[in-house]
Amino acid sequence: MSTSARAAGKLRVAFAAVESRDPRFDGWFHVSVATTTGLYCRPNCPAVMPSPRTSGCSPRRSRHR
Numbered sequence: 244m245s246t247s248a249r250a251a252g253k254l255r256v257a258f259a260a261v262e263s264r265d266p267r268f269d270g271w272f273h274v275s276v277a278t279t280t281g282l283y284c285r286p287n288c289p290a291v292m293p294s295p296r297t298s299g300c301s302p303r304r305s306r307h308r
Contacts, residue, residue: 257300260286261293272300 260268261284268286275283276293283301284290 254295254300257286258295261288264289272302275299275301 273283
């Protein structure tokens with residue numbers, strides 16, 4: 244499996260966790276909406292789910308500042 248395929252798989256898992264607000268993923272990564280608001284959230288955040296086109300995931304909050 245290529246590196247890009249693994250990354251795409253991880254991103255799908257991350258967005259599935261955000262969509263379901265799965266508390267088991269809290270602290271594993273943060274979701275940023277850097278292209279529109281510059282904000283970031285935990286996976287179990289009750290806010291409206293961001294569009295995958297305008298957001299990204301990161302294992303550390305510092306990457307979203």
